[in-house]
Amino acid sequence: xxxxxxxxxxxxxxxxxAEQAAMLIEDGMTLGFSGFxxxxxxxxxxxxxxxxxxxxxxxxxxxxxxxxxxxxxVDTLLSDAGIVNMRLPYQSDKGMRKNLNAGKVQYMDQHxxxxxxxxxxxxxxxxxxxxIEAVAITEEGHLVLxxxxxxxxxxxxxxxxxxxxxNLAQPLALEGLHDLYMPAPHGxxxxxxxxxxxxxxxxxTLAVDPDKIKAIVVTNQADVNAAMAPADExxxxxxxxxxxxxRQEVEAGRLGPNLAPLQSGVGxxxxxxxxxxxxTDFTDLEVYSEVLQDAVFELMDAGKIKMASGCSLTxxxxxxEEVLENLDKYRDRLVLRPQELSxxxxxxxxxxxxxxxxxxxxxxxxxxxxxHIMGTQMMNGxxxxxxxxxxxxxxxxxxxxxxxxxKISSIVPMVSHCDHTEHDVDVIVTEQGLADLRGxxxxxxxxxxxxxxxxxxxKPQLLAYYEEALQRGGHTPHVxxxxxxxxxxxxxxxxxxx
Amino acid sequence: xxxxxxxxxxxxxxxxxAEQAAMLIEDGMTLGFSGFxxxxxxxxxxxxxxxxxxxxxxxxxxxxxxxxxxxxxVDTLLSDAGIVNMRLPYQSDKGMRKNLNAGKVQYMDQHxxxxxxxxxxxxxxxxxxxxIEAVAITEEGHLVLxxxxxxxxxxxxxxxxxxxxxNLAQPLALEGLHDLYMPAPHGxxxxxxxxxxxxxxxxxTLAVDPDKIKAIVVTNQADVNAAMAPADExxxxxxxxxxxxxRQEVEAGRLGPNLAPLQSGVGxxxxxxxxxxxxTDFTDLEVYSEVLQDAVFELMDAGKIKMASGCSLTxxxxxxEEVLENLDKYRDRLVLRPQELSxxxxxxxxxxxxxxxxxxxxxxxxxxxxxHIMGTQMMNGxxxxxxxxxxxxxxxxxxxxxxxxxKISSIVPMVSHCDHTEHDVDVIVTEQGLADLRGxxxxxxxxxxxxxxxxxxxKPQLLAYYEEALQRGGHTPHVxxxxxxxxxxxxxxxxxxx
Ligand SMILES: CC(C)(COP(=O)(O)OP(=O)(O)OC[C@H]1O[C@@H](n2cnc3c(N)ncnc32)[C@H](O)[C@@H]1OP(=O)(O)O)[C@@H](O)C(=O)NCCC(=O)NCCS
Ligand SMILES: CC(C)(COP(=O)(O)OP(=O)(O)OC[C@H]1O[C@@H](n2cnc3c(N)ncnc32)[C@H](O)[C@@H]1OP(=O)(O)O)[C@@H](O)C(=O)NCCC(=O)NCCS
Numbered sequence: 001x002x003x004x005x006x007x008x009x010x011x012x013x014x015x016x017x018a019e020q021a022a023m024l025i026e027d028g029m030t031l032g033f034s035g036f037x038x039x040x041x042x043x044x045x046x047x048x049x050x051x052x053x054x055x056x057x058x059x060x061x062x063x064x065x066x067x068x069x070x071x072x073x074v075d076t077l078l079s080d081a082g083i084v085n086m087r088l089p090y091q092s093d094k095g096m097r098k099n100l101n102a103g104k105v106q107y108m109d110q111h112x113x114x115x116x117x118x119x120x121x122x123x124x125x126x127x128x129x130x131x132i133e134a135v136a137i138t139e140e141g142h143l144v145l146x147x148x149x150x151x152x153x154x155x156x157x158x159x160x161x162x163x164x165x166x167n168l169a170q171p172l173a174l175e176g177l178h179d180l181y182m183p184a185p186h187g188x189x190x191x192x193x194x195x196x197x198x199x200x201x202x203x204x205t206l207a208v209d210p211d212k213i214k215a216i217v218v219t220n221q222a223d224v225n226a227a228m229a230p231a232d233e234x235x236x237x238x239x240x241x242x243x244x245x246x247r248q249e250v251e252a253g254r255l256g257p258n259l260a261p262l263q264s265g266v267g268x269x270x271x272x273x274x275x276x277x278x279x280t281d282f283t284d285l286e287v288y289s290e291v292l293q294d295a296v297f298e299l300m301d302a303g304k305i306k307m308a309s310g311c312s313l314t315x316x317x318x319x320x321e322e323v324l325e326n327l328d329k330y331r332d333r334l335v336l337r338p339q340e341l342s343x344x345x346x347x348x349x350x351x352x353x354x355x356x357x358x359x360x361x362x363x364x365x366x367x368x369x370x371x372h373i374m375g376t377q378m379m380n381g382x383x384x385x386x387x388x389x390x391x392x393x394x395x396x397x398x399x400x401x402x403x404x405x406x407k408i409s410s411i412v413p414m415v416s417h418c419d420h421t422e423h424d425v426d427v428i429v430t431e432q433g434l435a436d437l438r439g440x441x442x443x444x445x446x447x448x449x450x451x452x453x454x455x456x457x458x459k460p461q462l463l464a465y466y467e468e469a470l471q472r473g474g475h476t477p478h479v480x481x482x483x484x485x486x487x488x489x490x491x492x493x494x495x496x497x498x
Numbered sequence: 499x500x501x502x503x504x505x506x507x508x509x510x511x512x513x514x515x516a517e518q519a520a521m522l523i524e525d526g527m528t529l530g531f532s533g534f535x536x537x538x539x540x541x542x543x544x545x546x547x548x549x550x551x552x553x554x555x556x557x558x559x560x561x562x563x564x565x566x567x568x569x570x571x572v573d574t575l576l577s578d579a580g581i582v583n584m585r586l587p588y589q590s591d592k593g594m595r596k597n598l599n600a601g602k603v604q605y606m607d608q609h610x611x612x613x614x615x616x617x618x619x620x621x622x623x624x625x626x627x628x629x630i631e632a633v634a635i636t637e638e639g640h641l642v643l644x645x646x647x648x649x650x651x652x653x654x655x656x657x658x659x660x661x662x663x664x665n666l667a668q669p670l671a672l673e674g675l676h677d678l679y680m681p682a683p684h685g686x687x688x689x690x691x692x693x694x695x696x697x698x699x700x701x702x703t704l705a706v707d708p709d710k711i712k713a714i715v716v717t718n719q720a721d722v723n724a725a726m727a728p729a730d731e732x733x734x735x736x737x738x739x740x741x742x743x744x745r746q747e748v749e750a751g752r753l754g755p756n757l758a759p760l761q762s763g764v765g766x767x768x769x770x771x772x773x774x775x776x777x778t779d780f781t782d783l784e785v786y787s788e789v790l791q792d793a794v795f796e797l798m799d800a801g802k803i804k805m806a807s808g809c810s811l812t813x814x815x816x817x818x819e820e821v822l823e824n825l826d827k828y829r830d831r832l833v834l835r836p837q838e839l840s841x842x843x844x845x846x847x848x849x850x851x852x853x854x855x856x857x858x859x860x861x862x863x864x865x866x867x868x869x870h871i872m873g874t875q876m877m878n879g880x881x882x883x884x885x886x887x888x889x890x891x892x893x894x895x896x897x898x899x900x901x902x903x904x905k906i907s908s909i910v911p912m913v914s915h916c917d918h919t920e921h922d923v924d925v926i927v928t929e930q931g932l933a934d935l936r937g938x939x940x941x942x943x944x945x946x947x948x949x950x951x952x953x954x955x956x957k958p959q960l961l962a963y964y965e966e967a968l969q970r971g972g973h974t975p976h977v978x979x980x981x982x983x984x985x986x987x988x989x990x991x992x993x994x995x996x
Contacts, residue, residue: 376978424609481989489979
């Protein structure tokens with residue numbers, strides 16, 4: 001029934017088609033989309049916008065700001081249509097990737113907690129139009145958000161025009177799960193009063209000026225999330241290394257029996273690590289993360305996780321019904337926050353998170369590349385990994401030790417692009433093993449990373465590089481003219497093997 | 499009078515010579531020294547320790563943890579004596595630098611806010627003995643700290659043995675300036691209740707278990723700070739660029755008339771920037787920084803700065819008397835904090851700092867190297883620059899566009915070591931000009947940095963590199979086999995000039 005979703009009769013007259021809503025968007029505008037990796041994203045209006053622009057045939061450019069990645073279809077559509085000028089802060093779509101790597105889209109790869117601050121301080125063009133998926137609009141005209149919070153609060157706050165996509169396919173039971181808190185401008189800012197992952201410090205609905213809601217588009221379409229790759233042997237091995245290490249930390253008294261709130265990145269490794277906890281004695285775990293994926297709910301079902309705070313519910317098709325149709329089961333253990341809260345350095349540091357993220361490559365000194373293939377081609381973006389890595393109590397980066405049938409070593413002499421500096425990286429995990437870098441100098445780190453994490457095929461080659469570098473000396477020994485030669489070789493010859 | 503300084507008679511019997519105090523230190527111990535860049539450092543006991551070890555002639559190693567840099571003499575003495583195993587988190591001494599670059603000292607270059615957290619979580623060996631300069635010991639046995647706070651609170655908290663250097667040469671008027679606050683362990687941690695640079699949230703004296711004070715050494719020796727290099731033409735020009743930019747930000751409404759609390763790094767550029775404010779209309783400025791150098795006090799005298807919070811008073815010999823003998827003049831406008839507070843990400847972000855730090859080199863995409871010469875030789879360390887850069891509202895990095903008589907371009911195709919990633923760098927300043935990178939993609943940044951910041955001698959060479967890189971494409975275009983060729987050329991031929 002629409003009246004459950006649209007609780008103020010007077011709003012009914014703002015219901016329009018996606019095509020009509022798309023007419024509110026003008027050339028040169030900055031758009032803020034709801035959605036985070038890629039739950040709760042705007043689904044209809046972006047598509048209608050592309051159709052409109054194609055039909056009109058006039059030059060048309062917009063800036064596209066989101067929470068994180070949105071549905072692949074939309075990112076591809078918009079960028080292939082050539083209408084995206086600037087894109088931020090994160091994407092993970094093949095089509096968008098192609099376009100930004102070709103320089104056709106100006107992509108600004110940002111820490112996910114930074115976007116709201118940049119908007120607030122005027123360092124980015126202000127958002128003109130916010131396009132927001134909601135599951136209901138309350139009597140007062142407040143929005144009940146959908147499966148993600150993302151940057152929606154700051155977009156709605158800034159925009160002069162809000163287009164709501166009222167998605168009937170998203171469960172109304174989402175209502176009450178959100179906790180919306182917005183830091184004040186600098187100068188008047190209070191400490192964020194959050195002390196435990198489950199603390200609620202804000203409102204459950206998003207208060208907006210109802211006059212800004214210029215269009216309501218009714219949709220009926222589930223989030224399009226990819227199926228989660230099952231843990232393969234390698235990711236399962238990595239998960240084991242990591243969990244064994246955590247066990248040892250508990251034994252050594254450096255972590256308590258319930259560990260510390262866990263943050264875990266997108267992707268298969270992160271999911272495998274979480275699944276790994278199923279076979280452990282750990283209980284009463286807490287999660288303070290961005291994306292809450294399938295494994296979180298299985299761990300709740302198994303009584304392992306007692307509280308999970310995130311920024312979105314990114315549930316695979318297989319789990320969709322089980323989780324999204326049964327939200328009441330998880331209600332007391334679930335909080336969804338804006339990304340400037342889920343990724344907030346203040347909170348990450350206060351709670352003392354255990355941060356688990358994935359790298360593309362790491363170097364022998366512990367620097368991490370999370371974004372660029374061979375130093376130049378953007379994969380996705382840094383996402384929230386930097387928000388967490390620097391502020392967590394314990395920071396892991398995981399990667400398979402090789403890629404592309406062993407033609408690439410993911411442990412290299414020097415990373416071809418640096419996203420996480422040696423100062424922010426505590427532990428490296430590959431399927432080969434784990435290197436605990438805490439308290440080590442670069443020379444000590446090099447030996448440990450090569451010994452514990454490198455693939456046997458590349459170990460001798462790495463040791464040879466390091467030995468040669470040692471001859472040159474320095475705090476961080478390098479043979480500077482060969483530091484990137486492995487990448488150069490791969491680009492030229494298709495392999496890093498000597 | 500000693501009784502002013504040692505307010506409990508019973509402590510008198512713990513007064514010993516530096517030689518006797520040094521006997522409390524055993525082989526294999528971890529020592530925590532007071533001192534920060536290089537104010538308030540332990541002066542007598544380290545020297546006595548080296549003499550003792552030389553006399554005894556037995557193998558002897560200690561770990562040396564400090565706040566930041568300590569007096570050059572001490573770092574050189576200890577490392578030349580071969581008794582330093584591990585050194586952290588920062589140094590800026592020629593002798594220590596030589597030894598760590600030779601791999602003789604295991605140096606861990608850390609974010610200055612991280613050390614206390616690492617100690618608390620057990621990620622570093624615990625501190626056995628703390629050697630702390632104080633200006634007085636109260637009736638209850640609490641310490642009135644000296645010209646720096648640094649990591650002294652956590653060292654004192656952990657150590658089983660405290661050696662106090664009671665320095666009669668440091669003014670007793672320091673009492674009351676300190677604000678000592680220690681975050682609780684993770685899990686029980688409260689928000690840090692600091693909302694403005696001048697807020698006082700802790701105690702003025704350091705509470706320690708009086709039984710831990712095993713020795714008191716009376717000293718009488720001023721801090722040894724280098725004379726501040728006067729602003730040369732280039733640093734003055736950089737300061738002008740930066741201050742003009744701030745003026746424009748105020749005009750554009752992106753900053754208020756009193757700006758935002760200023761953080762400024764060590765060194766001549768930072769000092770020049772502060773002196774630059776003398777000739778402006780700015781008033782009621784606030785400082786939330788690490789080191790408070792000469793310029794801060796001149797700006798207070800000129801009525802420009804109304805409040806300054808820092809971690810140490812690093813006053814040049816020329817200003818010594820004027821400032822340190824007249825502390826009462828500044829009393830209401832001065833707070834000295836532990837470095838985990840002065841450099842705290844939670845506070846840096848809440849206050850919305852303007853962070854001004856110095857780079858060794860930057861690349862055309864805005865990545866910054868603050869630490870390594872030619873990718874290998876450690877200069878000083880990252881210090882607090884990372885604590886501030888990522889969390890500030892506006893992050894500047896300054897560098898002269900060339901070094902070594904123009905044989906080195908400080909703007910390079912790719913940094914040879916990365917301390918601050920493109921995600922953390924807003925504005926680059928050289929004597930040539932300023933590049934505002936906010937909201938720009940890598941390709942847009944490259945053109946702006948080359949155009950505005952590079953030295954004319956290297957501009958064509960940089961443009962040629964970038965053009966060639968563009969042929970290869972990618973989000974961050976590079977000619978991977980040439981990305982570090984400028985450094986390789988310098989190492990081989992002594993110049994980067996083509
Ligand atoms: C790093 C990241 C791309 C890894 O993703 P993933 O899906 O787990 O990794 P995969 O092993 O499938 O690798 C992805 C691709 O990179 C390739 N790859 C992996 N390592 C590589 C390397 N060292 N060099 C070149 N390519 C590599 C893989 O072959 C694969 O290529 P394909 O797409 O052609 O199949 C992803 O985790 C990411 O974007 N992270 C950054 C953001 C982040 O950390 N977010 C979480 C914060 S909450
Ligand atoms: C970066 C840093 C070393 C610059 O210090 P500075 O005293 O202002 O800089 P200088 O211009 O005097 O340069 C120092 C040396 O590096 C050399 N240098 C500068 N740029 C160089 C480059 N691109 N390549 C090689 N050498 C370079 C200079 O020639 C000089 O050499 P010298 O000692 O042989 O004379 C210093 O600011 C630092 O250690 N920063 C990191 C820590 C930090 O930011 N702390 C503050 C946080 S609050």
